[in-house]
Amino acid sequence: MVVATSGHLNRDGIRIHPQSDFAGMRASGRLAAASLDMIAEFVVPGVTTLELNDRIHAFIEDAGAISATVGYRGYQHASCISINHVVCHGIPGAKTLKNGDILNIDVTCILDGWFGDTSRMYVAGKASRKAERLMDVTHEALMKGIAQVKPGNTFGDVGAAIQRYAEGHRMGVVRDFCGHGLGQVFHSAPNVLHYGRWGTGAVFEPGMFFTIEPMINLGRPATKVLADEWTAVTKDKSLSAQFEHSIGVTDEGCEIFTLSPADKFYPTW
Numbered sequence: 001m002v003v004a005t006s007g008h009l010n011r012d013g014i015r016i017h018p019q020s021d022f023a024g025m026r027a028s029g030r031l032a033a034a035s036l037d038m039i040a041e042f043v044v045p046g047v048t049t050l051e052l053n054d055r056i057h058a059f060i061e062d063a064g065a066i067s068a069t070v071g072y073r074g075y076q077h078a079s080c081i082s083i084n085h086v087v088c089h090g091i092p093g094a095k096t097l098k099n100g101d102i103l104n105i106d107v108t109c110i111l112d113g114w115f116g117d118t119s120r121m122y123v124a125g126k127a128s129r130k131a132e133r134l135m136d137v138t139h140e141a142l143m144k145g146i147a148q149v150k151p152g153n154t155f156g157d158v159g160a161a162i163q164r165y166a167e168g169h170r171m172g173v174v175r176d177f178c179g180h181g182l183g184q185v186f187h188s189a190p191n192v193l194h195y196g197r198w199g200t201g202a203v204f205e206p207g208m209f210f211t212i213e214p215m216i217n218l219g220r221p222a223t224k225v226l227a228d229e230w231t232a233v234t235k236d237k238s239l240s241a242q243f244e245h246s247i248g249v250t251d252e253g254c255e256i257f258t259l260s261p262a263d264k265f266y267p268t269w
């Protein structure tokens with residue numbers, strides 16, 4: 001018999017994985033993060049987002065993995081590339097980067113059946129001070145959220161920590177998209193909100209796997225989706241940034257599966 005999934009669902013419908021499932025998540029997370037390390041040197045003014053996407057796709061396939069996004073609900077690319085006021089799900093294409101553009105590159109791979117999902121910000125050339133500040137706050141907001149993840153704390157603690165930090169810097173937390181459970185599937189329970197109230201929501205247990213992926217705007221939180229049915233932008237056209245990690249809850253706290261293997265993180269250097 002082929003066992004499609006391991007572990008069990010808890011009372012909130014969240015899968016609790018055995019220790020032995022961490023190895024697969026570690027390997028797929030590492031590969032997704034390595035693809036983001038690899039692409040850094042190619043993010044320069046004049047490059048097209050399709051060229052960046054195609055390099056990522058080749059890197060994933062050369063490693064014996066596949067892209068989780070190609071064919072996902074009709075999506076056709078191995079990455080989402082979201083520039084400036086694009087919040088998420090930007091579609092790679094013939095558009096060229098120009099000096100000062102900031103962009104999120106989001107990659108999800110499947111290695112031996114396990115999903116690794118991560119994204120980071122990059123700069124083409126040199127970013128403005130306000131763009132740098134937005135990216136710094138967004139990355140720190142993600143890490144403040146991750147710092148809440150330990151058995152006994154709740155998903156609401158993650159949202160509250162992110163919201164408090166971002167709004168403390170007078171920035172807007174996007175409400176229209178959230179993190180998600182993952183493992184041997186791309187998106188599963190729970191929805192991981194990036195705003196919320198302390199002490200609310202499901203309680204963390206060792207063996208939960210999920211993403212945290214806050215999108216933070218220099219302006220208001222509101223977004224809209226363009227006619228291509230994917231590209232989400234800020235309604236007020238303000239700049240938006242996002243970072244994403246895939247993590248697993250441990251007895252002590254959590255393990256981040258998608259840390260940069262090269263320790264090459266943000267911004268691109």
Ligand code: MF3
Pocket residue numbers: 069072073075079080089106107108117211213230244
């Ligand atoms: N990687 C995205 C996430 O963080 C999902 C992208 S789905 C796509 O959940 F189809 F737009 F690629």
Ligand code: CO
Pocket residue numbers: 117179180211213244
């Ligand atoms: Co995700």
Ligand code: CO
Pocket residue numbers: 106107108117118119244
């Ligand atoms: Co992602």
